[in-house]
Amino acid sequence: MSPLLPGRSKARALxxxxxxxxxxxxxxxxxxxxxxxxxxxxxxxxEVSDKVDERTRLVGGRTVVAxxxxxxxxxxxxxxxxxxxxxxxxxxxxxxxSTPTAAVWGEEPVGDLLDWxxxxxxxxxxxxxxxxxxxxxxxxxFDSRESANREEARRVLExxxxxxxxxxxxxxxxxxxxxxxxxxxxxxxxxxxxVLNQADRLRGDGVARVTADLARLLERDGIxxxxxxxxSTRTGEGIDALGERLHVAVAAAxxxxxxxxLDLADSARRLAPSVGEREVEVDRxxxxxxxxxxxxxxGVPTVVAAVERDYLMQSAARTGWPLTRxxxxxxAAPLKRLRxxxxxxxxTDADVRAVLxxxxxxxPTRSARAAVDLAARRLGEHAGQGLPTRWADAVADAAAPYxxxxxxELDQSVLRTSLRGRDPLWWGLLGALQLLLAxxxxxxxxxxxxxxVAGWLQLPELPTYDIGPFATPFVLxxxxxxxxxxxxxxxxxxARAGARRRGAAADKRLREAIREVADRVVVEPVRAVLARHxxxxxxxxxxxxx
Numbered sequence: 001m002s003p004l005l006p007g008r009s010k011a012r013a014l015x016x017x018x019x020x021x022x023x024x025x026x027x028x029x030x031x032x033x034x035x036x037x038x039x040x041x042x043x044x045x046x047e048v049s050d051k052v053d054e055r056t057r058l059v060g061g062r063t064v065v066a067x068x069x070x071x072x073x074x075x076x077x078x079x080x081x082x083x084x085x086x087x088x089x090x091x092x093x094x095x096x097x098s099t100p101t102a103a104v105w106g107e108e109p110v111g112d113l114l115d116w117x118x119x120x121x122x123x124x125x126x127x128x129x130x131x132x133x134x135x136x137x138x139x140x141x142f143d144s145r146e147s148a149n150r151e152e153a154r155r156v157l158e159x160x161x162x163x164x165x166x167x168x169x170x171x172x173x174x175x176x177x178x179x180x181x182x183x184x185x186x187x188x189x190x191x192x193x194x195v196l197n198q199a200d201r202l203r204g205d206g207v208a209r210v211t212a213d214l215a216r217l218l219e220r221d222g223i224x225x226x227x228x229x230x231x232s233t234r235t236g237e238g239i240d241a242l243g244e245r246l247h248v249a250v251a252a253a254x255x256x257x258x259x260x261x262l263d264l265a266d267s268a269r270r271l272a273p274s275v276g277e278r279e280v281e282v283d284r285x286x287x288x289x290x291x292x293x294x295x296x297x298x299g300v301p302t303v304v305a306a307v308e309r310d311y312l313m314q315s316a317a318r319t320g321w322p323l324t325r326x327x328x329x330x331x332a333a334p335l336k337r338l339r340x341x342x343x344x345x346x347x348t349d350a351d352v353r354a355v356l357x358x359x360x361x362x363x364p365t366r367s368a369r370a371a372v373d374l375a376a377r378r379l380g381e382h383a384g385q386g387l388p389t390r391w392a393d394a395v396a397d398a399a400a401p402y403x404x405x406x407x408x409e410l411d412q413s414v415l416r417t418s419l420r421g422r423d424p425l426w427w428g429l430l431g432a433l434q435l436l437l438a439x440x441x442x443x444x445x446x447x448x449x450x451x452x453v454a455g456w457l458q459l460p461e462l463p464t465y466d467i468g469p470f471a472t473p474f475v476l477x478x479x480x481x482x483x484x485x486x487x488x489x490x491x492x493x494x495a496r497a498g499a500r501r502r503g504a505a506a507d508k509r510l511r512e513a514i515r516e517v518a519d520r521v522v523v524e525p526v527r528a529v530l531a532r533h534x535x536x537x538x539x540x541x542x543x544x545x546x
Contacts, residue, residue, distance in 0.1 A: 013254035014261040016056050022264045022543045023052040029271060029539035032532050036390040037274040045267040051159060052260050058113050061253045064135045065246060066100075068157055069166035070177055071141040074197045077233040078166060079103070079138040082243060087123045088138045100139055100156050105250075106132035117159055130247045142181050161256040162191045162249050164242075168198040169206070172214050182221050191259045192226070193245055194218060199230040199237055268544030275537040276387040279530040282523060290379055290522065291515050293371040298410035299361035300510045306334035307419050307506040308499040315498065318423075319430040319491030321484045322438045340419060359411055373401040376522060383526045391533050398525035406521050413513040419506045424498060430491050434484055441480025447473030 014022070027049045030042055067075040076088040083103045101121040104110050105128060114122055119137060139156055140149035157163065163185060171177060185192055196214055199207050211228040218226040229245065231238030249255045295301075310333060317325050339360045364372075380399035384392030400406070451473065454460070465472040 013252075013257040016257070019052055019056055019257060019260050019264070022261075022268075022545070023049045023056075025539045025542035026264060026267060026271075029268075029275075029536045029543060032536035032539060033271075033274060036388075036394055036533075037271060037536070041267070041270040041274060045271055047158070048263045048267040052264060054116060055159075055256065055260060058116060061133050062108065062110055062113055062135050063133055063162065063250045063253065063255045064113070064117065064137065064160040065162040065164055065249065065255075066137040066139050066157055066160040067164045067166055068139045068142060068153060068181075069197075070143045070168075070171050070174070073166045073168045073171065074233060075164075075166040076138050078195065078197055078231060078239075078242075079136065081231075081233045081236070081239050082136060082246070083123065083125050084127065099152065100137050103134075103136040103138075105134045105136075108133065110135060117156060119156070128243075131243070131250055133253065134246060134250045136246075142177065161259045162193065162246075164193045164195055166195045166197050167214070169196065169201050169210055172196060172210060173217060178217060178221055182218065182223070185221075185223065191249075191255055191262065192223060193242070194223075194226050194228045195238070195242060196228050196230045198232060198234075200232040200235050264543055268540050271540050272544065274388055274390070275533060275540055276391065277537075278386060279534050279537075280383050280385055282383055282527050282530060290372075290375040290518050291511055293368070293375040294406075294410060294514050294518055295511055297364040297368040297372050297407070298414055298510075298514055299364070300414070300507060300514070302361060303338065303340065303414060303419065303510060304503045304507045306338055306340070308503040309334040310420075311499040311502045312492075312495050314423075315427065315491055315495035316488075318427040319434060319495070320488050322434055335419060340415065359415055361411065361414065364407075372406075376401045379522065380526065383530060387533065391529070394529050395526055398529045399522055400525070406517075409517045409521050410514060413517050414510060417506075417509050417513045419509075421502060421505060426494060430487055430494075434487055437480045437483040437487065439480070440476045441484065444473045444476025444478070444480060448477060 026045050030037065030046055030049070033042070067079050069075045079088045079101070080086050087103055088101045099121060100117070100119045101123070102114055102117075102119045103123050103125050104114075105125045110122075113135065114120075117137070125131075137156060137160060140146075140153045142150060142153050144150050144153075165182065165185070167177070194214065196207075196211055202210060207230050211230055214228050215226050218224075218228075229238050229242050231242055233239070313331065313333065337360065376399045377396065380396035383399065384395040387395065467475050470478075
């Protein structure tokens with residue numbers, strides 16, 4: 001309800017501390033939102049925040065009331081009638097009022113306040129103790145031919161505590177005035193007084209009909225429940241009623257805080273469409289499609305295949321027939337060809353970049369890059385759901401598609417990932433068994449050679465300790481060779497299973513490393529934009545709280 005009407009309940013005016021807190025919240029919203037907020041609403045909000053900070057720094061209990069209206073409405077004459085003497089120049093020549101004039105009631109210093117208002121013409125009013133604390137301003141005409149006058153009226157009207165909109169029977173229904181000036185005050189009905197001046201021009205029930213029609217137009221403009229005061233500076237009609245209304249405003253001593261609170265609420269309301277109602281949860285946005293696409297772009301399938309081949313080669317080198325193991329050394333090591341053999345390089349994680357630089361993993365194909373771009377765009381679209389366009393675009397930009405930085409991060413994550421595990425126990429067991437079987441075959445062969453040489457030299461026959469129908473040397477030779485083949489075959493079977501397990505373990509570690517890259521390079525920037533939006537949204541809500 002209006003704080004200007006006696007005997008009515010009204011909304012509580014905010015305290016100075018509350019005004020400052022909400023102004024700080026509004027400024028926080030502007031700082032967090034920046035260029036992602038509507039520029040017009042942001043500019044207005046910053047002006048209001050500055051005004052609140054400046055107005056609350058001015059000490060004293062002054063109430064600033066402005067008489068505003070169109071040329072010819074008689075507001076300067078009304079100003080003089082309220083003051084009780086000719087202070088403002090009144091006349092029919094347009095424009096009549098070019099600069100604000102201030103009338104001050106009371107002895108409390110008012111220089112700083114008027115300097116802030118930018119009002120140079122000042123007059124101290126003697127008498128009427130009931131209006132002590134009032135600063136009454138006569139503003140330039142809203143419809144002045146001089147644009148400077150119109151801008152001055154708008155400027156001062158932004159700073160005052162109470163509006164007194166003065167109109168007359170001839171212009172009270174003027175569409176331009178209602179659409180351009182009155183309608184903009186719809187948020188300030190609680191601190192607006194409407195005066196129908198020059199009521200002496202109306203005859204009979206004309207005053208009642210025109211005031212009723214004006215009240216209807218005000219309700220259409222968004223200022224319902226307005227009580228229009230009919231005045232006449234010629235007859236004195238309504239002057240006391242208007243003075244009583246001003247007395248109520250001065251006595252309450254809270255009109256300025258009402259106005260500032262309304263300004264803050266209006267600014268926050270204008271900013272509200274620039275932020276959404278909530279933010280999407282992004283804790284798991286870095287998994288799924290994005291990680292799969294990044295893993296493909298980073299060459300994880302190629303690396304996993306190399307890990308499996310490397311495991312098979314190591315198994316063959318450790319469990320194959322000892323006399324042919326050297327063949328494995330002639331084959332290029334899969335991980336070494338990709339420059340991923342950290343064990344041979346002998347470096348730590350901190351040395352990876354300096355020593356190895358980049359890997360030799362083939363660059364991603366066009367389809368792999370396109371898959372990353374698509375996954376990043378989908379992530380941005382999902383994270384931007386429900387956000388205004390500017391915020392949604394910022395989220396989409398934060399979810400950057402595949403670029404050189406991301407490619408380098410992925411490559412380094414692969415380089416830093418350990419691709420080998422501990423040597424399996426069975427390598428040592430089968431390797432030792434192979435050595436034993438190879439030794440048996442060698443002993444058997446040498447034994448047979450010795451027997452053959454002895455027979456050729458017609459030396460005494462050497463004992464062979466036959467095993468059934470087979471001589472022991474033959475058993476050692478054939479058993480060693482066949483056993484070696486069987487152990488090698490068993491080793492290959494076990495190596496295939498082990499290679500799959502090691503490949504799966506490497507794939508898991510690589511994907512975890514890539515998930516960290518996705519979170520740091522792609523998801524974290526998105527999360528930062530959403531966190532910024534949340535802070536701006538919450539700050540707007542605090543500034544708008546009633």
